[in-house]
Amino acid sequence: KDKVPPNFIKDIIEHDLSTGKHKTVITRFPPEPNGYLHIGHAKSIVLNFGLAEEFGGRCHLRFDDTNPTKEEEEFVESIKEDVRWLGYDWGEHLYFASDYFERLYEYAVELIKRGKAYVCDLSPEEIRQYRGTLTEPGKESPYRNRSVEENLDLFERMRKGEFKEGERVLRAKIDMASGNINMRDPVLYRILHVPHHRTGDKWCIYPTYDFAHCLSDSIEGITHSICTLEFEDHRPLYDWILDELEVPCHPQQIEFARLNLSYTVMSKRKLKELVEKGFVDGWDDPRMPTISGLRRRGIPPSAIREFCKRIGVAKRDSVVDIALLEHCIREELNKTAPRVMGVLRPLKVVIENYPDGKTEELECINNPEDPDQGTRLVPFSKVIYIEETDFMEDPPKKFYRLAPGREVRLRYAYFIKCVDVIKDSSGKVVELRCIYDPETKGGNAPDGRKVKATLHWVSQAHAVDAEVRLYDRLFKDPNPDRGKGGPHFTEFLNPESLVVLKGCKLEPGLANAKVGERYQFERQGYFCLDSKDSRQDQLVFNRIVTLKDTWEK
Numbered sequence: 132k133d134k135v136p137p138n139f140i141k142d143i144i145e146h147d148l149s150t151g152k153h154k155t156v157i158t159r160f161p162p163e164p165n166g167y168l169h170i171g172h173a174k175s176i177v178l179n180f181g182l183a184e185e186f187g188g189r190c191h192l193r194f195d196d197t198n199p200t201k202e203e204e205e206f207v208e209s210i211k212e213d214v215r216w217l218g219y220d221w222g223e224h225l226y227f228a229s230d231y232f233e234r235l236y237e238y239a240v241e242l243i244k245r246g247k248a249y250v251c252d253l254s255p256e257e258i259r260q261y262r263g264t265l266t267e268p269g270k271e272s273p274y275r276n277r278s279v280e281e282n283l284d285l286f287e288r289m290r291k292g293e294f295k296e297g298e299r300v301l302r303a304k305i306d307m308a309s310g311n312i313n314m315r316d317p318v319l320y321r322i323l324h325v326p327h328h329r330t331g332d333k334w335c336i337y338p339t340y341d342f343a344h345c346l347s348d349s350i351e352g353i354t355h356s357i358c359t360l361e362f363e364d365h366r367p368l369y370d371w372i373l374d375e376l377e378v379p380c381h382p383q384q385i386e387f388a389r390l391n392l393s394y395t396v397m398s399k400r401k402l403k404e405l406v407e408k409g410f411v412d413g414w415d416d417p418r419m420p421t422i423s424g425l426r427r428r429g430i431p432p433s434a435i436r437e438f439c440k441r442i443g444v445a446k447r448d449s450v451v452d453i454a455l456l457e458h459c460i461r462e463e464l465n466k467t468a469p470r471v472m473g474v475l476r477p478l479k480v481v482i483e484n485y486p487d488g489k490t491e492e493l494e495c496i497n498n499p500e501d502p503d504q505g506t507r508l509v510p511f512s513k514v515i516y517i518e519e520t521d522f523m524e525d526p527p528k529k530f531y532r533l534a535p536g537r538e539v540r541l542r543y544a545y546f547i548k549c550v551d552v553i554k555d556s557s558g559k560v561v562e563l564r565c566i567y568d569p570e571t572k573g574g575n576a577p578d579g580r581k582v583k584a585t586l587h588w589v590s591q592a593h594a595v596d597a598e599v600r601l602y603d604r605l606f607k608d609p610n611p612d613r614g615k616g617g618p619h620f621t622e623f624l625n626p627e628s629l630v631v632l633k634g635c636k637l638e639p640g641l642a643n644a645k646v647g648e649r650y651q652f653e654r655q656g657y658f659c660l661d662s663k664d665s666r667q668d669q670l671v672f673n674r675i676v677t678l679k680d681t682w683e684k
């Protein structure tokens with residue numbers, strides 16, 4: 132795998148290794164198992180696993196499962212599958228923050244003993260009011276000066292389940308006048324009478340993210356705890372907890388800008404809404420920015436890794452043009468995907484002067500970008516299909532493809548000329564009559580005459596039928612997520628994000644296509660079998676991406 136391009140986090144790690152601050156690098160990727168991973172997570176995965184790999188360290192996969200109300204086992208499995216598919220391996224280093232509940236509880240007891248935490252009886256609403264605002268200092272809780280003994284007793288009784296949800300919390304005792312609101316006696320534990328997906332009914336108090344995260348990092352010996360910018364204001368709390376507890380391992384939290392993509396919504400909550408309201412066919416709908424959606428769409432993991440490297444790592448939020456992702460996909464598939472011919476909207480062509488019953492096997496190049504992919508034989512016969520859009524009865528000036536009286540080249544085959552047009556009773560063109568020139572086999576005329584277009588085709592007698600799903604961007608607006616006050620993001624859904632074509636005609640070799648293989652249908656784009664809906668006798672192909680690149684460097 133390629134190296135991580137230079138960035139400020141890599142600089143910090145290189146510096147820490149060269150000064151001997153650390154002998155090795157230990158990072159972690161800490162998803163909350165409350166949904167499926169998306170391409171934003173991929174940025175974090177490529178960074179955390181990529182840096183660890185490059186410097187010979189390791190990256191832990193840690194489930195940050197401290198909130199029992201939203202988490203499910205289903206998500207744990209999908210997250211593991213997605214990280215593996217992206218090409219990364221956590222080895223033995225699979226962890227769950229919930230495995231640390233006992234140790235975290237002991238740390239909380241220690242903080243109480245050190246006079247740095249207290250049990251507070253204010254209601255959640257009162258805590259909010261007492262917290263103050265950016266311009267106004269907070270007010271101290273009347274419970275702030277309870278004795279250590281009373282706090283220890285109450286905290287133990289919280290654990291035993293003697294109190295109702297919201298009745299009491301454990302708070303850090305820091306500074307209600309701090310300019311950083313996160314430092315105004317933040318909540319460390321709350322009561323939740325909710326079973327946990329791994330610890331069952333064992334606990335009814337759960338640590339907050341801020342308390343659990345720094346200590347989980349410390350317990351695991353993480354050297355660099357890389358997270359997104361919204362945690363920058365939490366860093367003083369991260370450091371405060373570790374300092375007050377005087378833990379032996381104090382990781383460095385480093386923040387970077389999260390990935391935002393144009394024409395996309397990224398937060399799990401919004402993706403969930405798309406699934407639940409039926410705007411898409413599940414979390415793995417090929418239009419979703421989820422890793423499972425991208426996989427089903429046919430996007431190679433190497434293209435996602437390359438994209439994550441190209442976008443770099445910065446300290447300032449920005450929106451990345453989705454055209455760059457599409458560009459990385461095309462670049463990869465152009466090198467690797469074998470070319471085939473598939474007619475998506477078939478128009479029947481009878482070549483009148485071609486012998487009845489004859490079949491020729493024509494040699495076709497599998498990939499002009501890669502001679503090692505060799506050639507294949509594709510059958511040609513008297514009746515073929517071409518693309519409906521490659522013919523016009525009354526063509527405008529710039530249309531160079533087939534028209535009455537005009538000659539074009541059939542890819543790898545012959546020149547044909549249209550001599551007659553057959554229509555049904557409604558006037559729709561249903562068949563073309565053509566003649567071919569046997570002298571033009573392979574695509575050139577001995578007399579040197581030129582044609583202006585080369586069309587793909589499929590022999591009718593040999594074609595395999597397929598359904599083809601043409602996917603496009605899910606949103607028609609570059610910025611569907613306008614935030615508060617703006618239109619709801621679903622207002623910007625692209626009604627043409629999925630076009631289903633039935634009765635497509637593909638060259639016969641595609642009958643043996645397998646899930647995970649990707650093809651270029653010449654002149655159409657890149658396609659793959661749909662892993663969910665395709666059957667041996669009813670093939671379904673997804674369009675991964677079209678051929679036209681809109682990325683401008």
Ligand code: ATP
Nearest residue numbers: 161162163171172174175358359389390397398399
């Ligand atoms: P969301 O807001 O989409 O629900 P999250 O941050 O709550 O995402 P987590 O499961 O907590 O999701 O994320 C796991 C890791 O992935 C975190 O370290 C988080 O910072 C990182 N991450 C999440 N979204 C992005 C993103 N868009 N770009 C980069 N990293 C991200």
Ligand code: MG
Nearest residue numbers: 161162163195
């Ligand atoms: Mg999170």
Ligand code: MG
Nearest residue numbers: 163165399400
């Ligand atoms: Mg979240």
